Amino acid sequence: MDSPSSPKNTPDLLRPSRPVGIVGYGAYVPRYRVLGSEIAKVWTGKESGSPVKEKSVPGLDEDVATMSIEAARNALARARIDPSELRAVWVGSESHPYAVKPTSTIVAEAIGAVPHTQAADWQFACKAGTEAMVAAIGLVGSGMARYTLAIGMDTAQGRPGDALEYTAGAGGAAFVLGPAEESLAVIEATYSYVTDTPDFWRRQEQKYPEHGQRFTGEPAYFKHISEAGRFMLDATQTSAADYKYAVFHQPNPKFPERVAASLGFSKEQIQVGLLVPYIGNTYAGAAIIGLTAVLDIAEPGDRILVVSYGSGAGSDAFAIRVTDAVLERRDLALKTQEYIARRTPIDYATYVRFRGKLAMK
């Protein structure tokens, strides 16, 4: 007989005791852009070779705390709730300004959610934000809280000259989770798939991350994101055709296109949420800022599949159904495409200065 702790061969989907949904959402993208061709010119002498057109760059006075506050304010504007009703403020990032000291308390204080709230930072590479969302769904779904706030935000670090420098962008999204009946999109189920797969990492005190080159592809990104996506489709007895949109973690344009095709999704289904060519890979923000772009245009009844991927490694999958409330709420804050259109191009030297890449001592 199985003991209670023995592993289950067939896991269940994660579903809260009471239905939960997204009550408000908000995106944020800094305004500066550096062109891929500009980076290529510096490192290769030619303008070709960048996987993206351009990437977003945070300004000198921006970091994950300030950017999270921007996105959180947008989410609250759409949620139309009093911030003091939030019982959790959770920020997922791999660029928290402090190694010890929470980003989340800064955000909670700034938006007026203190002091009766949970607050903590999440860390799981590019899926830190979606992990925070799953926990936030759980807190609401269990009845412990009416509203929670989960944020995924990054100012990604790319080592100068590394392949990842072309894509390491800045941005993310915030979500107010609450009762399904108040929501603009209902969370139908979530599922996570995790193993210890060290494909990309940054140790304490290191300025830039390292990665396992080709190991980041097949056994890391593709394995986890495909397993999570496939399980979600099978367990919900749905197929790609049942979803209007899909959003996959997007470290570059090619990876999500390939995984989408392997799960049966067309290019049209992932087009709206595929923002990496214009803002780069926003790491913990990447999948969920794609979701905000979809919510900006989705129609009531549309179903959306979101699958994040975080190095180290794991994927969180979400099956989401849009409700009527989206129509009246999405205009209450700046839309994701408006952030993308609000751009100021900078050259490589300015980018280097903004990102503190010049060693002064």
Added chain:
Amino acid sequence: MSEVVIAGVGQTPVGEHWEISLRSLAVSAIRAARADAGGLQPDAMFIGNMLASTLSHQSNLGSLLADHAGLRGIEATTVEAGGASGGSAAHLAYQAVASGMVDVALVVGVEKMTDQVGPEVEAALAQMLDYDYEAVQGISMTSQAALLMQRYMHLYEAPRQGFAGFPMTAHANAVHNPNAFYRRALSLETYARGEMVSEPVSLYDAAPYVDGAAALVLTRSELVPQDLSHGLVRITGSSIVTDALALHDRPDPLAFKAAGFSVERACRQAGILPQDVDLFELFDAYSIYAVLSLEAAGFAPRGEGWRLSENGGLSLQDKLPISTMGGLKARGNPVGATGVYQLVEAALQLRGQAGPNQVANARRALVQSLGGPASTAATHVLEAWR
């Protein structure tokens, strides 16, 4: 007279086996070879491996693999000679069986390379060179091959395009090898566009480093089970020859003298001339290695070897097919295992089991693996027997 025969062969697909450990890879190949050999019980195992202690933090492979292959207790040791490790392991196994000291010997080549990133692997491979005088200066296998190719092109006025036939032949042959890494043809146009790794060695002049394991069961003819369903292949020549480790210690770096002497000795033992073979599994880790090996073996005069591949001159239908299952270039180069893959592939040819790649009427094969730029050369002559 008692013959040393290859009673069984086994191999795993080569590739980026991130989810398969060194021991599992080796055990897969061992199991396949033992099954092929009709249940012969090995007394000894000779393991070809170069990099386990550096890239997998694992030495003492003899004990590890004997244990995990269900052969705990048998004699088992690693043979290391850079890229010639697999061929050298086969040579020692051959000696052991031929001498009568061992009745049944397993030869296993195994290499696990993709658990480390590129620069780590390059640095580990450079251990094949003279560390104190070459590697310490920053030279790698590829940059050294580039020096050889540059010198060759200068001395013999060979055009870079003249090397295209070698990778093109290898890629064409790999298309039908289910165990190969690059199962796609290579066009002249693609070759010409190849990105330089270390000029003039382009991406298409250098074999990819991959994981893999291959195995052979050797025994004496009288011990072979009667009910084997496949033909037997005998080893009629086996030799290892070394040269100066450092390229700068050789009066004529383009000569690949050890490769030449090794062919000469193996052929003399077999009582044949190199020209008597029906195929040549040569060591095409780099296009220039293939050229220099052909010249060293006497298939072309010095400075003319590159012309052999013109107009598909070394293809499966031609007089001297090379790299018949894709060679190092397209099957892939799991360094210490490569020599065993070459022997497995040649044995399949001589057994008439090479599928769409079968060389018609193949009776005799020459097989050579090289450690460094022919610093060590291990050469075998195989013949179809019954």
